[in-house]
Amino acid sequence: xxxxxxxxxxxxxxxxxxxxxxxxxxxxxxxxxxxxxxxxxxxxxxxxxxxxxxxxxxxxxxxxxxxxxxxxxxxxxxxxxxxxxxxxxxxxxxxxxxxxxxxxxxxxxxxxxxxxxxxxxxxxxxxxxxxxxxxxxxxxxxxxxxxxxxxxxxxxxxxxxxxxxxxxxxxxxxxxxxxxxxxxxxxxxxxxxxxxxxxxxxxxxxxxxxxxxxxxxxxxxxxxxxxxxxxxxxxxxxxxxxxxxxxxxxxxxxxxxxxxxxxxxxxxxxxxxxxxxxxxxxxxxxxxxxxxxxxxxxxxxxxxxxxxxxxxxxxxxxxxxxxxxxxxxxxxxxxxxxxxxxxxxxxxxxx
Amino acid sequence: xxxxxxxxxxxxxxxxxxxxxxxxxxxxxxxxxxxxxxxxxxxxxxxxxxxxxxxxxxxxxxxxxxxxxxxxxxxxxxxxxxxxxxxxxxxxxxxxxxxxxxxxxxxxxxxxxxxxxxxxxxxxxxxxxxxxxxxxxxxxxxxxxxxxxxxxxxxxxxxxxxxxxxxxxxxxxxxxxxxxxxxxxxxxxxxxxxxxxxxxxxxxxxxxxxxxxxxxxxxxxxxxxxxxxxxxxxxxxxxxxxxxxxxxxxxxxxxxxxxxxxxxxxxxxxxxxxxxxxxxxxxxxxxxxxxxxxxxxxxxxxxxxxxxxxxxxxxxxxxxxxxxxxxxxxxxxxxxxxxxxxxxxxxxxxxxxxxxxxxxxxxxxxxxxxxxxxxxxxxxxxxxxxxxxxxxxxxxxxxxxxxxxxxxxxxxxxxxxxxxxxxxxxxxxxxxxxxxxxxxxxxxxxxxxxxxxxxxxxxxxxxxx
Numbered sequence: 001x002x003x004x005x006x007x008x009x010x011x012x013x014x015x016x017x018x019x020x021x022x023x024x025x026x027x028x029x030x031x032x033x034x035x036x037x038x039x040x041x042x043x044x045x046x047x048x049x050x051x052x053x054x055x056x057x058x059x060x061x062x063x064x065x066x067x068x069x070x071x072x073x074x075x076x077x078x079x080x081x082x083x084x085x086x087x088x089x090x091x092x093x094x095x096x097x098x099x100x101x102x103x104x105x106x107x108x109x110x111x112x113x114x115x116x117x118x119x120x121x122x123x124x125x126x127x128x129x130x131x132x133x134x135x136x137x138x139x140x141x142x143x144x145x146x147x148x149x150x151x152x153x154x155x156x157x158x159x160x161x162x163x164x165x166x167x168x169x170x171x172x173x174x175x176x177x178x179x180x181x182x183x184x185x186x187x188x189x190x191x192x193x194x195x196x197x198x199x200x201x202x203x204x205x206x207x208x209x210x211x212x213x214x215x216x217x218x219x220x221x222x223x224x225x226x227x228x229x230x231x232x233x234x235x236x237x238x239x240x241x242x243x244x245x246x247x248x249x250x251x252x253x254x255x256x257x258x259x260x261x262x263x264x265x266x267x268x269x270x271x272x273x274x275x276x277x278x279x280x281x282x283x284x285x286x287x288x289x290x291x292x293x294x295x296x297x298x299x300x301x302x303x304x305x306x307x308x309x310x311x312x313x314x315x316x317x318x319x320x321x322x323x324x325x326x327x328x329x330x331x332x333x334x335x336x337x338x339x340x341x342x343x344x345x346x347x348x349x350x351x
Numbered sequence: 352x353x354x355x356x357x358x359x360x361x362x363x364x365x366x367x368x369x370x371x372x373x374x375x376x377x378x379x380x381x382x383x384x385x386x387x388x389x390x391x392x393x394x395x396x397x398x399x400x401x402x403x404x405x406x407x408x409x410x411x412x413x414x415x416x417x418x419x420x421x422x423x424x425x426x427x428x429x430x431x432x433x434x435x436x437x438x439x440x441x442x443x444x445x446x447x448x449x450x451x452x453x454x455x456x457x458x459x460x461x462x463x464x465x466x467x468x469x470x471x472x473x474x475x476x477x478x479x480x481x482x483x484x485x486x487x488x489x490x491x492x493x494x495x496x497x498x499x500x501x502x503x504x505x506x507x508x509x510x511x512x513x514x515x516x517x518x519x520x521x522x523x524x525x526x527x528x529x530x531x532x533x534x535x536x537x538x539x540x541x542x543x544x545x546x547x548x549x550x551x552x553x554x555x556x557x558x559x560x561x562x563x564x565x566x567x568x569x570x571x572x573x574x575x576x577x578x579x580x581x582x583x584x585x586x587x588x589x590x591x592x593x594x595x596x597x598x599x600x601x602x603x604x605x606x607x608x609x610x611x612x613x614x615x616x617x618x619x620x621x622x623x624x625x626x627x628x629x630x631x632x633x634x635x636x637x638x639x640x641x642x643x644x645x646x647x648x649x650x651x652x653x654x655x656x657x658x659x660x661x662x663x664x665x666x667x668x669x670x671x672x673x674x675x676x677x678x679x680x681x682x683x684x685x686x687x688x689x690x691x692x693x694x695x696x697x698x699x700x701x702x703x704x705x706x707x708x709x710x711x712x713x714x715x716x717x718x719x720x721x722x723x724x725x726x727x728x729x730x731x732x733x734x735x736x737x738x739x740x741x742x743x744x745x746x747x748x749x750x751x752x753x754x755x756x757x758x759x760x761x762x763x764x765x766x767x768x769x770x771x772x773x774x775x776x777x778x779x780x781x782x783x784x785x786x787x788x789x790x791x792x793x794x795x796x797x798x799x800x801x802x803x804x805x806x807x808x809x810x811x812x813x814x815x816x
Contacts, residue, residue, distance in 0.1 A: 072689060074697055077610050082698055084608075085719060095604070129696055138719030155684075155700055155721040156692045257693055268696045278693050311690055339684040339721065340691055 029211045031218040032147045034135035040092040040108035049107050049116075053097060056083050056120045063124065073127065073266040082123070082130045089134045090116060127267035137186070144186045144219050149211035151277035153188035156338040157253045160306050161192040163336060163347055164251060167304040168197065174248045174304055176200035182236050182252040182291060183207055185277060187216030187229070189251050194228045201248075203229045206239055209276060236287070237294040250295045253308040254287040256280040284310050288318050296329040299350035305330075311342040318346045442525065445536060448543045449518045455550060456515045460508050463557070468508075472501050507553065511546065518542045556627065558803040562741060564630030567601075567665035569731060570621040574611065575638070575657030579647045582615030585658040587791060588639060589619045592632075592660075594793025601625035607717035614647070620717065622665055629664040633738075634802040635795075636662040637764030644770045653770060661760060663734045671733040673748060681705040684721060702728045709753035711735055765798070767791075780805040 044052075060079035067073030074082070087094050092108040111119070122128040131137040131152045137144050139153045140161060146152050168175040175197050181190035183206070190205030197203070205220070207213045213233045220229045232239040240247075257278050263270055269278070280287050288307060295305045309315045315335045322330055330348040338344035475498045478484070484491045521539040525531055559565075570592050574585035589605070596603030602624040609617040623632065638657050645654035685701040701716035702724040713735060715728035736748050742759070745751050767787060768774045775790045775798075776783035782801035784790065790798075 072695065078697060080610055081716075085698070098605075130698055131696075138723065140720055140722040142720075151693070152696055154692055154696070158721050253693075255693070261694075265694055266696065269694070273696070308692065310694070311692060338691060339682065342691055344692065 029214045031145060031215045032135055034089075034143070034145045035086075035110055036089040036134065036136065036143075038110040040110050042109045042112050043106045044109055044113045046096060046105040046107050048113060049091070049109065050097060052113060052116050052120075053083070053087065055117075056086075059120060059124045067127070067266070071264070071266045071270075073268060079124070083120070085130070086119070086134055089136075127271060129268040129272050132272060137188075139188050140192055142188065142191060142219075142223070144188055144191075145215055145222070146186050147211075147215060148272065149209060149274050150215045151185040151212075151253075151273055153186055154253075156340075156342075156344055157189065157308055158192075159336070159338055160189060160251050160253070160308060160345065161196060163306045163345065164193050164249065164304070165196050167249065167306075167347075171302065171304075174302075177202070177248040177300075178243055178246055179203045179249040179251070180237075180240060180243075180247050180298070181205045182250065182294075183254050183277065183287075184216050184231065185212050185253075187219040187231065189253065190216065190229050190231075191219060191223055191225060193249075193251060194225050195223075197228075199228075201228065204240060204243070205229055205231045206234060206236065207231070208233070208235050209274065212274075212277075236290060237298055240298060244298055246300060247298045247303055248300060249304040249306075250291070250299060251306050252291055254280065254291055256284045256288060256308070256310040256314060258282060258284040258310075280310070283317075284314060285317060285321075288314075289321060292318065292322055292326060296326060296350065301350050303350040304347070305350075306336075306345055306347040308345055311338075311344050315343045315346055322346075322348065439531075441536060441540070442522075442531060445518075445539055445543070446522050449515070449522050449539070452543055452546055452550075453515045453519060456511045456546075459550060459553065460512065463504070463508060465505070465508055468501060468505055472498070472505060475501060507549075511550065511553075514542055514546050518546070555800060555803060556630075558807045559627055559630035561630060561633075563664035563666070563734075563738060564633070565627055566629045567622065567624040568629040568632050569663045569665050569734070570623065570632060570635070571618065571661045571663075572616070572620075573618045573659045573661075574616065575659060577654075577656050579611060579613045579615060580645050580654050581656040581658060582611030582613075582617060583647070584615070584639075584641045584656040585617070585619070586611075586615040587641075588658050588660065589616060589621070591791050591793055591795070592621055592623075592635075595632075595795045596621065596623045596625075596628075596793075598793050599625065599628070599631075601628050607715075609716070618714075624665065629662070631799050631803075633662045633664075634799060634806065635660050635764070636760060637762045640763055640766050642766065642768045642770065657763075659761065661735075663731060663738060666730065666734045666737070668730055671730055671737070673733045673737060675706065675733070675736075675748065679707050681707055682725065685716075700724050704728045704732050706732060706736060706748075708749070709736070709739070709751045709756060711739065711751075711753070711756060777801065 057080065060083055061076050063074075063076050063079055065075045068075045087097060090110050091097060092110070096105065096107055109116070119133050123130060123133050129152055131146050132148055135145060135147060137146050137152050139155070140158050144153060164179075177200070179193055179197065179201060181187075181193060181203055184190045185207060187205055190203045194201060194203045205216055207216060210233055213231050217231045220226055220231060255276065255278050257265070257280055259279050259282055261284075262275065262279055265278075288309060291307060295303075299305065307318065309318055319333055319335055322333060328351055331351045333346070333348040335343045336345040336347060475494060479491075479494055479498055484494065518539040521535055521542075525536065572585050572588050572592070574582040589608070593603055593605060604622045604624075605619060606622050607618070607620040609619070611617050638659055640655060640657050642653065642655050644651040648654065681704070683703045683705070685703070689695065698719070700719065700721045700723075701714060702721065703712060703714045704725075705712045711732065713728055713731040715724040715731060718724040718727055736751065739751055739756055740746070740748055743751055743755065763778055765775065765777050767790070768776075769787060773785045773787045774783055775785075775787055777798055780798075780801040782798055784797065786794075
């Protein structure tokens, strides 16, 4: 794994540099360019690429339901869909691949053919998450760069953006001013919230991991939001001391999985995603509790918060904690379900 | 030979004098020369798609060789009898064809109401010149679009006439001269052939008057119950429609495909972009039934499988002027059971949207994010509801009767028998062919044509009663 990553990043580094603002700290990590943004600098014979595709299909098909039986991982049909997307991202004109005439045409691709084999091998054999393979995740209307060391944004979290949208529509005063996204990872929530707020809002996106912060900055730049989203490195509210009591809103998808559960998650998650972004301590509540206290001191009166939880019981525990241990701090508390009907989010307003 | 020679002499007299005995040779020559008038939707649609190109822009069939004149003279003159006989038969055929086509062009121009169209054009031109036109932007665009469409149509009708007259001129000139220039004649034959195709197409397009007929289409195929056999059948239908789209030179894209466990597909969605794609293919919606020896059964037992096809117009987002109350919608997102959130990383983001009052559902799985699927799914749902409303002549979505939707959209429309004999037969029109292979290769025009005519006649009947 180590060596393949090294060789991969050496390929991923070239030519392109859409970046980057000056960093205060020395030698920040360099985010990788997602596959679909790399130049189509390589050529392969159509037949060779078709051979690769056929091989990759066989690999995907041979998985059957093994992964899903083992740890709830993807089955063949999901892998085949991923394969289509990999082709979409890697090949300049993907439609060429499905042409039936076997002319000796050449295709422009964004990675060398050998790397294409390596990428799919990693996907199947190492269970490397598809989003790391292509270096991006489609999330809401965004395409976010992701890489090892950064949590891949989940579709559930898309709902938090809708919750913010409702909140600012109900109280337009919330729209103008400061918001914070804590544990921003790829910057997903920070960027989406900034887009919801519009020109008058600003988002401070915080992450402890320098890798995540660098990726978040890269994504912020790709969406030209440098003026509205600032990425700060640090633990939770620590880098926000200067704005205490001034925040209009706080959102977060903190680590919430109980430590003991981590190892039994599907291999894509447990083996490849940053434990820092997943492990919420013994009962998964450590960071959520910390966030509740932080929000109480950082939010303005009538400021809004929305936190993602591990769902169901954990949502209730967070709600109970706020109601009992932090009595009077918040009002209009609510538990909101995700699209699968799992009670996923806790929201409320500073009293 | 005598007959031919005498017929030749009466060239200058009205065509009625062509001896009856010649008619058989005429039809033979016709087959040899121009082939049966065969509707080619493809060449047609391209032209319609880029209407700047005249439908009559074709290349000369053969180079004209001036030294290659065949004298229209009796065999005594020393010209090979066979050659001159063919040339003369061709000429008669041609003359007859030109007459028929001229008549047909006049009929079409009359039935299309050319005079009225010209009057409408004048009215529209006046309206579009009005300074208040742009007060209502949407209406202005509508007016201008109508103006363009009308101009195109009138131009087409005039082009038909010009082309027919050009062929007539060639015939007349040939008659006046004492000799036949084969290149010249072949040019006329070419004109007639193209013109016939164009007229066929025009007539067909006249049948397409539905509000969405001009749009692109979304075809979705779902395997029926019955496991691998049905899933393989769905896959065959997918290929058939993709081939059809490609043959029409439509931009055809399989946007979603869900593989079957062993073979074939559970479902697939094709997007077809091109003028009139929806009009042509909309009649394919319904249940398609196959009878064959199962390739998945070692005994090769006879097997019947079904697949469902749904067709919706591919409507641009801004034209979907439909508001559906949130409470009428039910979204279901596929997500692995269990805890979700950080616990799971799967790129499944399928959305299924149900319009509760009518029970109409759509799914969208091809986009890579939940929200993108939801947006695309919503526009599909709206398109589907609009089409259903139109079919049921409901002025509002609210008036749609859900129970009839299910029955109508699921109706069995065509049988494909591979065994014990070969036959594809449309249940509605009765159109059939034993050339199963061609049909599966996307040769759907005869079926489409038959259906459009059938639909048109049903409509006329309904209007009369």
